[in-house]
Amino acid sequence: MSGRTISDKVIDEHTLDDDRSAQYRRVRVDAVLGHDATTALLIDDFERRGLSIWDKSKVLLTNDHFAPPATAERADISNKFLGWARGQGMPNLMLDKGICHQLLVEHELCQPGGLIVGADSHTIMAGAVGACATGMGATDILFTLATGETWMRKPASIAVRLRGELPEESGGRDVVLELLRLLGEAGAQYRSLEFHDETTTRLPQDDRFAIANMAVEIGAKFGVFAPDEVTEAYCTARDGRFLGNPVRPDADAVYERVVELDVTDLTARVAKPWSPGNVVPITELEEIPITSAFLGSCASGRLADIAAAAAEVEGKRVHPDVRFVVIPASVEVFKQALRAGYVETLTEAGAQFNHSSCGACGGIDKGVLGSADVCVSSSNRNFRGRMGHWDSRTYLASPRTVARAALRGALTPDLYRAGAALPGGTEEAS
Structure with missing residues (x-):
């Protein structure tokens, strides 16, 4: 028998059918993730059918899209979701604690070797700790x-x-944007992207989260990192001890394709409107004045991202024509950033912090774009109308690039030249 990949093994180990050669496999899951906006869609059917939840301890529910609600309509959706979850007696209900995908990887339900499904496409991010995780529609989640x-x-x-x-x-954002440039939005359609970190010093866990999160933008079913010492250190620090069951590929695992990416000379990458796959090196961009900068989302709203932005803006001022919005991926990340002094540094520079949620990324609230707005964003999608008005434009970039552009007031091909991130190329902005 041919050697098996990580996803081969995880699906085999979770299969409930006797026929392991079947094209479609009936599998058990280790965890289910749901949030207010999509879980609300299944409540009526759930109640009409008189269903009950198979194992409440294995379900994580979060209120993150409408957190807090900005309109009466969204408040009603949020209240319906919360009322149902509380009525079910769900032990893992998190009210306004952050974005569901970040809360999942902060929770011990997310383990190496696990099989996880969620009512949102970016559930795939859990692959950064060696889980096979994927998003599904509301009916499947029901x-x-x-x-x-x-x-x-x-x-x-x-x-x-x-x-x-x-x-x-x-x-990590530059890495995954480069993969999008190489493979395109359909380059891994219904494939498992299996990441092998063979870099000299190993990528930090936050970089892995960014890469796994945006694997779905390449079309992937799973975006899973082969677990290693970085995975074990992260899970041990989170849970107090290592609880996972790391699944690694066979030495002779069969792959449809192998992509070799040497990151040694990887420069900043930017995805132009209106596709995450419309990627170019920043040095190939024309100068693009911006009105908005956004640091946040489940793709890049973690502590390392906020730290990178704070380092860029320390002692400087955001360009007067730019609104710089920062939304940490979770309340826990926000607390860590507070303790580290990053919140003060960014606020002193002119950035605006908002509550941990999906608001600006999904064009819901807390930074919606108008028709004339041009935004550089660390979110994962720049589809037309995604962050607001149909005529607005969003460029995707790393948190460091977002911060530099916020200082300069523009995305420029020389943004990483010494001093170029500041208005007029000066070292300090008044």
Whole structure:
């Protein structure tokens, strides 16, 4: 028998059917993730059918899209979701604590070797700790909530081998944007992107979260990192001890394709409107004046992201024509940033902090774009109308690039030249 990949093994180990050669496999899941906006869609059917939740301890529910609600309509959706969850006696209900995907990876339900489904496409981010995680529609999640099971077709796998040493000014966002440039939005459609971190010093966990999160923008079913010492250190620090069951590929695992990416000379990457796959090196951009800068989302709203932005703006001022909005991915991240002094540094520079939620990323609230707005964002999607008005434009970039552009008031090809991040190229902005 041919060697198996990580996703091969995880699906095999969770299969409930006797026929392991079947195209579609009935599998048990280890955890289900749901948030207010999509879980609310299944409540009526759940109650009409008289269903009950198969294992409440394995379900994580969060109020994150409308947190807090900005309109009466959204308040009603939020209240419906919360009322149902409280009525079910859900032990893992998190009210306004942050974005569901970040809360999932902060929770011990998210373990290496696990199989996780969620009512949102970016559930895939849990792959950064070696889980096979994927998003599903509300109807599929309804079935899984009631049974603890679902059906999956085993995906072919693409190995991504990351080598070299990532430059200090680049990060996980630049890595995944480069993969989008190379593979395109459909380059891994219904595939498992299996990441092998063979870099000299290993990518930090926050960089891995950014990469796994945006694997779905390449079309992937799973975006899973082969677990290693970084994975174990993260899970041990989070849980107090290592609880996971790391699944690693066989030495002779069969891949549909192997992508070799040496990150040693990787420079800042930017995705132009209106596609995450419309990626170019920042040095190939024309100068683009901006009106808005956004640091946050489940893709890049973690402590390392906020730290990078704070380092860029310390002692400087955001350009007077730019609104710089910062939304930490969770309340816990916000507290860590407070203790580290990053919140004060960014606020002194002119950034505005908002409550941890999906608000600005999804064009919901806390930074919605108008028709004339041009935004540089660390979020994961720049589809037309995604962050607000149909005519607004969003460029995707790393948190460091977002901060530099906020200082300069523009995305420029020379943004990483010494002093170029500041108005007029000066070292300090008054």
